[in-house]
Amino acid sequence: MRYSKFLAPTLRDDPADAEVISHKLLLRAGFIRRVTSGVYDYLPMGLRVLRKIENIIREEMNRTGAQELLLPMVQPAELWQQSGRWDKYGSELLRFKDRHAHESCLGPTHEEVICDLVKRELRSYKQLPMNLYQIQSKFRDEVRPRFGLMRGREFVMKDAYSFHADEDSLQEEYQTMFKTYQRIFTRLGLKFRPVEADTGSIGGSQSHEFHVLAESGEDLIAYCTHCDYAANVEKAVAKRNITAFVDAPLQHIDTPNVTAVEDVAKFLGVAKEQLMKTLVYQVVGGQYDGQVVAACLRGDDELQAIKLVRALGADEVMLAADTDLEAVGAIKGFVGPQNLGCKILLDESLDDAMGMVVGSNMLNQHDTGFSVLRDLPEAVFVDLRAVRLNDGCKHCDDGHIEHARGIEVGQVFALGQQYTKPLDVLFQDANGKRAIATMGCYGIGVSRLIAAVIEQCNDELGIIWPLALAPFQVSIITMGKSETSLKASETIYQGLLDAGVEVLWDERKERPGVKFKDAELMGIPYHIVVGDRGLDADAIEIRQRAGNKQEVPMADVVKSMLAILSQAN
RNA sequence: CGGGGCGUAGCGCAGCCUGGUAGCGCAUCUGGUUUGGGACCAGAGGGUCAGGUGUUCGAAUCACCUCGCCCCGACCA
Numbered sequence: 150m151r152y153s154k155f156l157a158p159t160l161r162d163d164p165a166d167a168e169v170i171s172h173k174l175l176l177r178a179g180f181i182r183r184v185t186s187g188v189y190d191y192l193p194m195g196l197r198v199l200r201k202i203e204n205i206i207r208e209e210m211n212r213t214g215a216q217e218l219l220l221p222m223v224q225p226a227e228l229w230q231q232s233g234r235w236d237k238y239g240s241e242l243l244r245f246k247d248r249h250a251h252e253s254c255l256g257p258t259h260e261e262v263i264c265d266l267v268k269r270e271l272r273s274y275k276q277l278p279m280n281l282y283q284i285q286s287k288f289r290d291e292v293r294p295r296f297g298l299m300r301g302r303e304f305v306m307k308d309a310y311s312f313h314a315d316e317d318s319l320q321e322e323y324q325t326m327f328k329t330y331q332r333i334f335t336r337l338g339l340k341f342r343p344v345e346a347d348t349g350s351i352g353g354s355q356s357h358e359f360h361v362l363a364e365s366g367e368d369l370i371a372y373c374t375h376c377d378y379a380a381n382v383e384k385a386v387a388k389r390n391i392t393a394f395v396d397a398p399l400q401h402i403d404t405p406n407v408t409a410v411e412d413v414a415k416f417l418g419v420a421k422e423q424l425m426k427t428l429v430y431q432v433v434g435g436q437y438d439g440q441v442v443a444a445c446l447r448g449d450d451e452l453q454a455i456k457l458v459r460a461l462g463a464d465e466v467m468l469a470a471d472t473d474l475e476a477v478g479a480i481k482g483f484v485g486p487q488n489l490g491c492k493i494l495l496d497e498s499l500d501d502a503m504g505m506v507v508g509s510n511m512l513n514q515h516d517t518g519f520s521v522l523r524d525l526p527e528a529v530f531v532d533l534r535a536v537r538l539n540d541g542c543k544h545c546d547d548g549h550i551e552h553a554r555g556i557e558v559g560q561v562f563a564l565g566q567q568y569t570k571p572l573d574v575l576f577q578d579a580n581g582k583r584a585i586a587t588m589g590c591y592g593i594g595v596s597r598l599i600a601a602v603i604e605q606c607n608d609e610l611g612i613i614w615p616l617a618l619a620p621f622q623v624s625i626i627t628m629g630k631s632e633t634s635l636k637a638s639e640t641i642y643q644g645l646l647d648a649g650v651e652v653l654w655d656e657r658k659e660r661p662g663v664k665f666k667d668a669e670l671m672g673i674p675y676h677i678v679v680g681d682r683g684l685d686a687d688a689i690e691i692r693q694r695a696g697n698k699q700e701v702p703m704a705d706v707v708k709s710m711l712a713i714l715s716q717a718n
Numbered sequence: 719c720g721g722g723g724c725g726u727a728g729c730g731c732a733g734c735c736u737g738g739u740a741g742c743g744c745a746u747c748u749g750g751u752u753u754g755g756g757a758c759c760a761g762a763g764g765g766u767c768a769g770g771u772g773u774u775c776g777a778a779u780c781a782c783c784u785c786g787c788c789c790c791g792a793c794c795a
Binding site for chain 2: 158160161162163164165166167168176177183185186292293295408409410426427428429430444446450451452454466467468474479480481482483484508626628629630631659660661662663664665666667678680681682683690
């Protein structure tokens with residue numbers, strides 16, 4: 150490609166509305182342009198990178214035997230009603246009516262559509278297992294799109310769906326996909342980490358997310374310093390160090406206007422962990438919809454709200470209003486687990502707690518000497534607490550918990566029969582009986598990967614593409630405008646093109662500095678500098694974007710470049 | 719959804735407080751000089767000042783409304 154005709158409009162200044170480095174560089178280097186909130190044009194440069202990523206994913210998916218297909222973006226409401234997600238998915242699902250007033254939506258994901266297809270074509274267990282995937286645009290009407298390609302509303306995703314005759318087969322494919330994802334992200338040159346994940350609105354029984362480690366990541370990951378354990382904080386578990394408290398008789402204590410955990414601890418002269426705080430929530434969705442529930446934690450722990458939501462099978466929980474508190478016999482600031490007129494869940498760390506301080510549900514009073522086993526025999530224990538830095542690892546004895554920021558670029562789910570059941574994906578098993586298929590799904594955020602790679606691969610000059618992803622492998626920078634250097638450049642350009650190299654020839658009538666800056670900004674891995682000076686000395690310079698340079702005779706440029714490229718691959 | 723900020727040429731910004739015919743840098747076009755790290759000189763093109771309503775002799779500027787964009791938060795008695 151000759152640069153003078155190529156649509157790659159670079160910007161000298163950072164656009165004012167870009168915050169993270171990948172967003173700034175994608176705009177400045179002329180890879181993308183914003184059309185509207187969370188929606189972007191991919192310019193030729195951006196598309197080239199997108200295609201490279203797609204192809205790596207495609208190669209790795211194909212080698213596992215998965216089959217590529219393409220599903221529609223416009224989907225009928227009926228399918229979503231059948232799975233129950235028409236109501237559940239909320240406003241991220243962009244809904245509209247066609248000219249016949251038929252309700253439709255833009256696909257944010259494709260479980261419904263793929264199940265609809267498979268149920269019509271699947272007859273026998275002999276067809277299973279089967280893994281179908283596509284690489285396609287999705288639309289999710291995000292509350293807050295941000296950071297360019299990192300969280301867009303329209304984005305490119307690889308989504309795969311596997312169907313199985315039984316759970317064992319699903320587990321096998323889950324493992325295959327897990328390993329395939331590791332291969333893909335490794336090939337993309339990323340520092341990443343697979344982590345245990347919440348199954349979220351997709352549902353299912355088991356899930357891992359793949360995170361690219363980066364400061365700008367929107368997710369927080371907890372990981373063990375010693376073993377392989379890593380999990381999204383939404384799901385992470387850990388051992389907490391608990392001082393054993395001495396049992397004591399239950400006793401009312403006046404605590405006038407002392408409400409906050411910190412203040413109560415200080416007032417009574419005890420550690421915060423000796424307090425048991427009771428948080429009251431209003432439940433939305435699920436079997437406790439509209440009810441009030443209480444969650445108890447140690448005073449120094451924080452609730453991980455997602456865990457409470459999962460424990461209740463709810464859609465979300467909201468802090469209860471004062472009137473809700475009164476309705477269950479609680480008083481703001483003095484809430485405790487005793488005589489509460491609602492369901493109570495206790496964090497696991499409280500399973501044998503004694504000698505605790507709790508609210509008494511009476512104004513200006515707390516109780517000391519509370520024993521969970523003695524005073525709350527009906528207690529139900531679940532994991533509710535957010536893990537903290539330096540908590541002990543639950544999976545090994547030597548490690549402790551650290552935090553890292555991550556960009557979620559992939560997720561694998563063992564869905565089970567969550568969708569196949571309501572959508573009637575049936576087949577005839579080996580015994581001739583009708584059975585419900587078991588399902589897994591596996592996503593990769595293809596366009597988000599562009600941003601994730603840049604977050605990890607950049608310097609003060611711009612992007613540094615790994616060779617496998619670069620929009621062009623080589624940029625020929627022609628200095629000056631003498632006939633000799635133009636001719637020499639063209640010879641090299643043709644030579645490389647003939648050898649199948651992706652090469653951008655910067656033959657613009659610009660000064661050298663401009664060309665260097667642009668090539669560096671765009672992150673092209675190798676630059677061949679052709680100028681009169683080098684030609685006179687018969688020493689053409691080959692530079693690496695973020696590395697060494699060498700000089701080779703004009704006659705050897707193409708040969709040397711090819712050697713460098715094949716060695717780098 | 720709540721809070722904060724911002725909409726003036728393709729990009730980055732000034733002008734607004736104190737109303738009086740819209741400016742700077744970069745980019746673009748023409749001519750010339752220059753050519754191994756974002757050149758220089760001369761000239762030119764490009765704006766319903768986000769949109770609407772109002773106040774006023776007169777509005778980018780003041781008031782109200784709408785739209786768009788960015789950031790932060792959406793949970794701890």
